[in-house]
Amino acid sequence: MIKTLETSGIGPAGQMRLEFGSRLNLLTGDNSLGKTFILDIVWWAMTRKWPAEVNPRLIAGKKAVPPIGQEGKIAFLFAEKPEGEEYTSTFNRREQSWPVRADRPPFPGLVMYAMSDGSFALWDPHRNYWAHPSGMDAQKRLPAYVLSQAEVWDGKRGFDGRSWACNGLLRDWASWQKENGVQFKHLEQVLAKLSPAPGEALCPGSLTRVDLGDARDMPTVHMPYGQDVAVVHASSGVRRILAIAYMLVWAWHEHLMAAHLLGEQTAQHITFLIDEIEAHLHPRWQRCIVKALISAAQSLGNDAASTNVQLLASTHSPLVMASVEPLFDPEKDAWFDLDLLRDSQVAKVALNKRDFIKQGDASNWLASEAFDLPSGYSLPAEEALNEAAKAMSAESFDAAQAKALEERLRGVLSDIDPFWIRWRFVAQKKGWAT
Ligand SMILES: Nc1ncnc2c1ncn2[C@@H]1O[C@H](COP(=O)(O)OP(=O)(O)O)[C@@H](O)[C@H]1O
Ligand SMILES: [Mg+2]
Numbered sequence: 342m343i344k345t346l347e348t349s350g351i352g353p354a355g356q357m358r359l360e361f362g363s364r365l366n367l368l369t370g371d372n373s374l375g376k377t378f379i380l381d382i383v384w385w386a387m388t389r390k391w392p393a394e395v396n397p398r399l400i401a402g403k404k405a406v407p408p409i410g411q412e413g414k415i416a417f418l419f420a421e422k423p424e425g426e427e428y429t430s431t432f433n434r435r436e437q438s439w440p441v442r443a444d445r446p447p448f449p450g451l452v453m454y455a456m457s458d459g460s461f462a463l464w465d466p467h468r469n470y471w472a473h474p475s476g477m478d479a480q481k482r483l484p485a486y487v488l489s490q491a492e493v494w495d496g497k498r499g500f501d502g503r504s505w506a507c508n509g510l511l512r513d514w515a516s517w518q519k520e521n522g523v524q525f526k527h528l529e530q531v532l533a534k535l536s537p538a539p540g541e542a543l544c545p546g547s548l549t550r551v552d553l554g555d556a557r558d559m560p561t562v563h564m565p566y567g568q569d570v571a572v573v574h575a576s577s578g579v580r581r582i583l584a585i586a587y588m589l590v591w592a593w594h595e596h597l598m599a600a601h602l603l604g605e606q607t608a609q610h611i612t613f614l615i616d617e618i619e620a621h622l623h624p625r626w627q628r629c630i631v632k633a634l635i636s637a638a639q640s641l642g643n644d645a646a647s648t649n650v651q652l653l654a655s656t657h658s659p660l661v662m663a664s665v666e667p668l669f670d671p672e673k674d675a676w677f678d679l680d681l682l683r684d685s686q687v688a689k690v691a692l693n694k695r696d697f698i699k700q701g702d703a704s705n706w707l708a709s710e711a712f713d714l715p716s717g718y719s720l721p722a723e724e725a726l727n728e729a730a731k732a733m734s735a736e737s738f739d740a741a742q743a744k745a746l747e748e749r750l751r752g753v754l755s756d757i758d759p760f761w762i763r764w765r766f767v768a769q770k771k772g773w774a775t
Pocket of ligand 1: 351352353370371372373374375376377378379403404405406407
């Protein structure tokens with residue numbers, strides 16, 4: 342798993358150093374401060390290719406390019422390699438490339454990257470790396486499986502344009518279901534783990550057809566309202582979960598097959614990168630997704646107890662932050678926060694590793710260092726509350742002004758807002774009450 346990452350001269354923050362936790366790593370920060378960029382760099386460090394270099398259909402995941410005139414540097418270290426074996430790459434502007442030592446990528450496990458637009462990348466140490474002992478490339482292999490969102494569902498052709506690198510969710514799910522073998526059982530288990538409550542597990546329904554022009558048998562999911570809905574008609578949230586479940590099961594079973602063919606051991610480490618982990622999910626699902634993903638990835642291994650899962654997740658969701666309070670362990674987990682610092686003449690982006698302090702509920706998280714909002718109220722309510730706070734401590738605020746402010750507050754606050762208790766108390770004391 343990745344242990345440290347250090348950058349200089351690239352991205353919004355330029356200089357960054359991340360010491361990752363061995364299990365859960367959370368990334369927060371405003372839009373455009375570089376959360377996705379960190380995940381892209383981690384993917385590159387672990388696989389040596391930028392996602393869009395492998396699949397030009399991707400509109401994100403492009404190679405990092407330092408601003409002209411700056412020297413870009415990326416250094417990283419893996420937990421599996423002894424101390425000191427740090428990899429450092431300095432951007433070669435003439436070649437527009439990031440040269441690294443030409444040896445086997447040192448990470449012995451699977452690397453998965455769920456991008457926020459539904460694209461998905463997988464690096465499998467058995468399938469995506471091949472060097473003959475002589476040092477010659479003995480066989481051409483894909484450097485990674487990088488699938489656009491459409492390819493996750495419909496499949497992706499191999500090198501020759503005829504074979505299939507990945508059959509895609511629709512065909513694999515349907516054939517697994519007909520076979521009713523181990524893959525299908527695994528898919529059912531992973532779907533159940535990723536569902537928000539045990540009684541509401543996402544269950545496969547009967548196969549169907551949705552289009553006269555499409556000869557594929559279409560998987561369905563059984564909905565709580567009693568219908569089997571074709572997966573292509575499912576909501577974005579359900580499709581996100583189905584795609585993650587499929588990619589996990591597909592990646593693992595292809596890995597097992599490759600290990601068998603090569604006579605190799607199966608991987609015991611999985612690093613899962615997920616951008617905007619809450620993407621498309623209702624709050625009910627957002628509250629479960631972190632724990633569920635770790636547990637689903639762990640369940641892939643032959644022995645869940647000995648499968649190490651490292652999760653790197655970016656999030657904009659206070660519910661996600663609140664949901665990890667019971668499980669966050671500073672020995673294994675880390676939280677990194679990107680901030681825009683406006684105090685100097687030129688605003689700067691800085692990355693901080695934060696102490697994870699419990700905030701209680703999600704609205705406290707909104708007002709924490711993670712999201713830096715003054716409150717969880719609407720902007721007009723927040724402004725009116727600020728004025729009320731000033732008025733309550735002001736010497737010269739008369740009853741007429743108080744009446745006008747109270748009317749404004751009534752327009753923006755709920756009748757049961759706790760603010761009213763204090764307001765009534767002060768209003769009585771100051772003689773504003775009517
Ligand atoms: N391939 C790249 N090369 C150089 N800079 C990049 C690259 N990709 C993103 N960036 C920088 O990162 C910023 C966007 O960061 P991003 O990680 O997408 O933000 P977010 O925190 O919203 O995920 C851009 O404004 C740009 O400064
Ligand atoms: Mg992003």
